[in-house]
Amino acid sequence: MAKAHDPQFSKLVKKLINTQRPQVLKSLLETLNPVEISNILLQLKLRHQLAVLEMLDRETASEVLTNLQDSSSVLESIVEEMSPEQLSGFIGEMPGDDAADFVSMMEEDQADAILETLPPKERDTLTQLLQYDEESAGGLMTPFVVSILKDQTVGQAIREIQAYVKKQPQFQLFYTAYVVDEYRHLIGTVSVTELLLADKRTLIQNLMNPEVVAVDQDLDQEEVLRLAKEYDLVVVPVIDKHLRLIGRVTIDDLVDVMAEEYHEDIGHFAGTGDEEVSETSIIKTSRDRLPWLLIGLIGGFISALVMSTYENALINLPEVAFFIPLVAALGGSIGIQSSSIVVRGLATGAIQTSDLIVRLSKELRVGFLNGFICSMVLVGMTWYLSQNLSMALTSGTALLLVVCFAAFVGSTIPILMKRMNIDPALATGPFITTSNDIIGIAIYLAITFNFDMLSLIQ
C-alpha cells in the first residue's frame, strides 16, 4: 500500500498544481484510494485542496469529503467555497447518516439551498434525519435497514432483501437482518452469515435470535457506544417511541464516537478544549487554549493573595515558602489521580453516583497512605534545608492534610457533578488542579504558622 501520510506525496501534489500539469496529477490521484487522498488533502492549503477535488470523479470526491468529517475545520473551509449544485451532487453519493452529518455542519442558508436542489425523496429522508440531536442514536443512524418477517422462509427473505436493496440509491453492506412484526416492531435478529448458510426452506422464526438489544432514537451516543462495547455488537438497531424499527447505527460510526469522546476527555485534561490536532490557525488555537490558562491565572492570583496575608511570617521563616511549589504539585497530582479514576468509572458505569461513600473511603485511604509516605520524605527534606525539626514535622503534617483534602475533593466533586448532570470530565483538568492549589496552599500556611507539631507531640 502507498503510504500517503508521507509528506513527499503532498509536496508532489502541490508542485503538480503549481506547475499546471493536470494530466499528471490526475494519473497520480487515480493510483490512490479515497482514504489516501483525504490524508494528502489534510496537508494542503485550501487552494490546492479545491484543485485536487476538481480532479476527482463525483463518487471519489464524496468519499474523500466524508473521510474529512473528522477534521471539521478543514472540511468547513472547503465547503464554504463550493456551490449548492456541486455539494448536492456529492450528497447524493453519501450514505444517509454521512449526508445528514455533512449538511448539519453547514451554515443554515447553505444547507437550505442544498436541500432545495435535492430530489424530493432524498430531501425528505435527509430532513427527517436532521431533526435528531446530532449526538443521539437517531443522529448517528442510517435509515437504510433490512427487515424481514418471522413467518417467511430464508429463501423468501433473501428475495425480499434483494428487491429492497435494488430500490436503494446507494448499496450499503449490512451484517444483520431485523425480524419485525406487521407493525414494524422489532422482535428478533438474524445475522447475514446465518441467512447465507441456512437451508433455504428454514423458517426465519426458527433461525432468529429473539434476544434483541436495541436503542431508543434519543439515546445519547456515548450510551449507544457503551452498549455496543458491552455486547460486542457490530450494529445496533434504533427504535422509535412506538418500538418500531427506524434505523441502525454501525460500528464505524461508534468507533468515531469513541475517538471523539477520547479527544474531548483529553481536551479537558490537558486544557486544550475542542482544539483539533490538524488546526493550523494560531488565533483559533490560542482562543481554544486561553480559557484554561485564565483559570490558572486567577487561581495563581488568589494564591498570591493568600500568601500575602502571611507576608511577615514568611519573611521570618522563608523556608516555608520554598516548599509551596511542592505542596501545590502534590495536592494537584493526588486530586487528579482520584478524579481521573472516578471520572473514568462514571463514564463506563463501573462507578455509580450512589457509590459516593464507598469511593470516597477508598480514595481517602489511598490518599492517606501515599500522603503519609510523601510527608515523611518532606519532613526529611525540610529538616535538611531548615535544620528546624519542629518546622519539618509541622510541614509534614500540613502536607498530609493537604493531600487528604485533595483526595476528598478529587473523588467527591466528579460524583456530585454527575448527580447535577454536569459533565464530570470538567473536574479532571485545570479546574480541579487550580482549586486544589489554592486550598492546599492555604491549609499548608495556616498549619505551618499556627501550630508547632514538636511541642504538640512533646
Next chain:
Amino acid sequence: MAKAHDPQFSKLVKKLINTQRPQVLKSLLETLNPVEISNILLQLKLRHQLAVLEMLDRETASEVLTNLQDSSSVLESIVEEMSPEQLSGFIGEMPGDDAADFVSMMEEDQADAILETLPPKERDTLTQLLQYDEESAGGLMTPFVVSILKDQTVGQAIREIQAYVKKQPQFQLFYTAYVVDEYRHLIGTVSVTELLLADKRTLIQNLMNPEVVAVDQDLDQEEVLRLAKEYDLVVVPVIDKHLRLIGRVTIDDLVDVMAEEYHEDIGHFAGTGDEEVSETSIIKTSRDRLPWLLIGLIGGFISALVMSTYENALINLPEVAFFIPLVAALGGSIGIQSSSIVVRGLATGAIQTSDLIVRLSKELRVGFLNGFICSMVLVGMTWYLSQNLSMALTSGTALLLVVCFAAFVGSTIPILMKRMNIDPALATGPFITTSNDIIGIAIYLAITFNFDMLSLIQ
C-alpha cells in the same frame, strides 16, 4: 433490558449465596445474559464470584470469563482458584483469540497444565497463537477465517463455507469471505452481504474486490486499529511473511484495543499508571500511583533548592514569592497543552517526527500569544499587590519567557522521544509538569532578581 449495573442486584446475589439458597440464585441467573452476569461479578468478592460461576453452565461461564478480560486483576484472582480441568473446559468453549488471551494471562505452570489437558488439535492451534506478541495483529487475531477461490461460483463457494463451518468446534459470525489463490495468498474480498444477494452462478472473481487491505502478523495492534479506523473496516485480514492468509482481527477486539490505549494514555496524563477503575486493593492502588507522586516530590525539592539560593532577595521582596505558584501553574499548563496535542498527533499519524520545526514554530507562536496575554494580566496583578511598576514589568517579562520555554519543551520532547522509540505519552503527565515547574521557577527568579525591566525600557 435488566439493568445489571444496579448495585441492588449484586446485593441480592450476595444474600442468596450467604443464606444458601442455590435454587433461587440459579433461577435469577438464568434471567440474565453473560454480559449482565459479568457486571454483577465485578461488584462481588472472590468467594461470591466463584459461587456464581459454579452455578452457570459451561458455555455461559466461559462467556462471562471472556467478558472479564477487560478487568484483568479480577479475572486473575478467579483463575488462580480454579483447577486445570475446569479451566480447559471453559477454554474449549472460547473463540481462538479469546482462548489465547485467557491462557497468556496465567502463570506459566498453570498454562502448561491446561494445555496438556486439551485435545491435540486445539492445543496446537492455541500454542501457535500464543507465539505471537500479545499486542500484535497475530496476538489479536482468530485463526477461524473463511476463504474461497476466485474461479468458484457463488453457489460452490457457499457450499464450501457450509462444510468448513460444520467442522469448526465453535461457530463464529463472519462478515467477509477472503478470496485466495492455490497457495493461500490473499487476492481479494467478498462481503457476506454480496454473497447472499448475488446470483448463485456468478463467478467469485466477478464479485470480488481486489483492493485488499491486510496486515502483517507482527504489526502492532495500535497500527491495526489505525488502519481499520481509516478504512472503516469491520474485520482486518492477517497475513504471514509469505503473504498467506492466516487469520482475521475483528472489530470488537479493536474496540477493546482502543479502550486500552485510551486507558493507558489517561493513566499517563493523570499519573495513575495501569490502575484499573475496578481495583479494590488499597495497597495495589497506592503502588500504582506512588511513583508519579515521587516525581513531583523530587521536583518540589529541587524547586525548594532553587528558591533557597535566592533566600535573601526573597526576604527583601517577598511579593516575588507570592507569584511562584502562578508561574509554575501557567508553565505547567502551557507545557501540557503543547505536549498533549503533539502526542495525540503522533499517535494518529497527523504529526510526523520529521515535522519538528513546523510544530515547534506553531506551538511557540501560540505560546507567545497566550503568554503575552497572561503576562499583561500578571503585570497588572503584581503592580496592584506590590505598588512597584518596575517589579511588575519584570515579572511579566519573566512569565513570558517561562511560557515560551514551556511551549518549546512541550512540543519538542514528545517528538524527540518518539524518534528514540520511547512512548511519547510519558511526556504528557507529571514528568513534563515537574520539569517545567523547576525550570520555570528558576527562569522567573533569575530574571526578576537580576534585571530591572523599567530601567531597561527607559
